[in-house]
Amino acid sequence: MGTTRVMAAVLAAGLGVTACSVGADPAPSGPDLDPRSYYEDYDAQIDRDSAAGGAHAPVAVDASSGDSAEAGPDVLPPEPGFLDDNVFVDVGDPGWVQTASDRESTFALDVDTGSFSVARTFVDNGHRPEPDSIRIEEWVNSFDYGDPAPTDGALGLTVESAASPRGGEGTTTVRVGVSTEQLSAEDRPAANVTFVIDTSGSMNIRERLGLVQSSLALLATNLRPDDTIAIVVYGSDAEPLLVPTPVSELASIVEAIEALEPGGSTNMEAGLLLGYEQARESYDPEAVNVVVLASDGVANVGVTDPAVLTDQITRASDEGIHLVTVGYGMGNYNDRLMEQLANQGNGFYSYVDTFEEAERLFVDELTPTLHVVAYDTKAQVVFDEEQVERYRLIGYENRRLDDSDFTDDAVDAGELGAGHQVSALYEVQPVNDAAPGQQLGTVSLRWADRAGGEATQLDAAISWPGAEASSSLRLAALVSDTAELLKGTSTAADRGFTLADLQAEAEHLAQLEVNGAAEALAFLESAQAAGPTGPPGDED
Missing domain, CATH: 2.60.40.10 (Immunoglobulins)
Incomplete structure (x- = not known):
């Protein structure tokens, strides 16, 4: 599955994606790259690989902390219930x-629109x-x-x-x-998007990481060829997965999407710090510079205090780098942290629970609204x-x-x-x-x-x-x-x-x-x- 998607993207790039200029149509998706498949095939892929002891062997998740450890090759990861260990904070009553x-x-x-998307997930x-x-x-x-x-x-x-x-x-x-x-796609400034992706063990719950992969693929195939995507991943530690890469080099981006795998604890602080470091290196004052945090909001290693994390983000937002937080999953989900981070990062908070919601956000809404x-x-x-x-x-x-x-x-x-x-x-x-x-x-x-x-x-x-x-x-x-x-x-x-x-x-x-x-x-x-x-x- 993964090799087929990468080869299709290589062919797409070789057939003319790199020849596009500023203001041209987005990179093609069509049958060459199927963003939905990451989401729909994610569980099946884990089952097949884990049965064979492959790269996607299941990760045992402590629902109360998000910590993880390798499980046996034939044991599916324990999952918190839909209502377990979610963090919400009452903002008060709209009184007279x-x-x-x-x-x-x-x-x-x-x-922000995350609260309504969360509610729709509950009722669904x-x-x-x-x-x-x-x-x-x-x-x-x-x-x-x-x-x-x-x-x-x-x-x-x-x-x-x-x-x-x-x-x-x-x-x-x-x-x-x-x-x-x-603002039309042709008129907006170029966009430098740095994804900070939570790949900890808790992102292996149900299809969370698969939906993140779908989201990335949707965005990559709908940005302009002169836009860039960088990817930082974090579990117990943070590491760069993709340096800022023009969307015209779609094959390299797809290879990075394919490389996303879950495991480890959740060091959000390390991920954000490295993500902002990457965003600063590619900063262009004439472009839109944004960090997109994709996570279930769990933070259990490094700094986990929302006040401290938001203070670090506020300093970065003053430099012209905005933060968009996108939440995934329910059960061991921290809505409070994701909403607060976006407020301090001069960005906004959304929640993605279905592929259709990912299409709405990453195809229809995200790119134009990135330009403040x-x-x-x-x-x-x-x-x-x-x-x-x-x-x-x-x-x-x-x-x-x-x-x-x-x-x-x-x-x-x-x-x-x-x-x-x-x-x-x-x-x-x-x-x-x-x-x-x-x-x-x-x-x-x-x-x-x-x-x-x-x-x-x-x-x-x-x-x-x-x-x-x-x-x-x-x-x-x-x-x-x-x-x-x-x-x-x-x-x-x-x-x-x-x-x-x-x-x-x-x-x-x-x-x-x-x-x-x-x-x-x-x-x-x-x-x-x-x-x-x-x-x-x-x-x-």
Whole structure:
């Protein structure tokens, strides 16, 4: 299997991949390289090789630590259960704020989507999501609300409001939508991508490493020929597997993908340090320079304290090297570490559980969004205390900023790439009966077009609604209410709506062919059929 894929890539390279120039089409995949096969054949490959005592002999994994040791040639590795030893941290409850006490709401924008992908993995495996895994804004930002790209400047701002579908009389939902400028593959800068790949024993659980291999193959066959890929691997120690290599040399990249094998403990610190060292050596100030960490988030050798790891990453991000974290696997998975690393690395956090999700991330989304168009992006909403009695920001609990930070351009905030779309939802309750069209507050965005550059600010008014909710606002409210219900927030508990209520709303939006409604409906159907998360180990 491996030799066939390598030879096919050699033929592809020899037939003209190296002749491509900047701005040309991506390197061909087609029948010559089958990224899906790494994922689908991974278990079968381990079984065949282990039975023969081959290179992929199974690795025994300690589910509580990720440590590993060689097992006998005919013994399959013990696997933690789907619910065992996962690390999630509750970010808090999106509670109400009295406007008279604090009329300003300030936060850093966030483009992470990992929390929703994790939830989908839970329901697809027959379990309700772990409540602590739910970060509401990551659910909302997993859907496209059709906001237009800006025509003048890096960011565009869309504000819409309507009566809250399940909020009770007088409660209004406000969606603040932020869109970034689009960038074609031909127009974006060259990309230098350094993969830091966890090849420890825990990555041999189920098909994790196979899905990483598929992800690499997908990216390699969809980058431009002038882009480069480097690979660093880490288990007990870290080592370079592939020096920065132009995508035009596809055969060399595929050989490195084929060489990925699991084993050892998990020294994430060593992997990241070596990965950043490699990224610095190939750094090009005119290019996109990014480190992509592919891991299950386990760290049990070297520095394992998230605060220390994130401090090291923050220093590297200041040098213009961004970090994207991509999580794989469930059962012995550390969501908290992967999300925190991305926040500190001026990048974003995604989670890949299926080949289709790998295609979405590595083919459709990753490459254009690697080019940062807005640095240290912050939002501030100021409510009129004569109009608004109280409000709540739904999500962004771990991205809140002091109100004075909004105009302090030295404060680190969120980075947005080309083609990103971000939304923030508020619920607002009036002081008295509100007149449609009456201004209830203002929303402001602030960002820099380059690191350390002069800040730009964009402002818009927020008004009381005078019309029915748009389909985009109804979808956003449906997604956030689903997250709140499954998380068990105090607001959802007070309102008493059910998954069946939300499913009925999703069915109606799907009948109207609202973009994203079918995906929301499929999720709700799976959530209805799923059992409770329950204590670890009860899934069997």
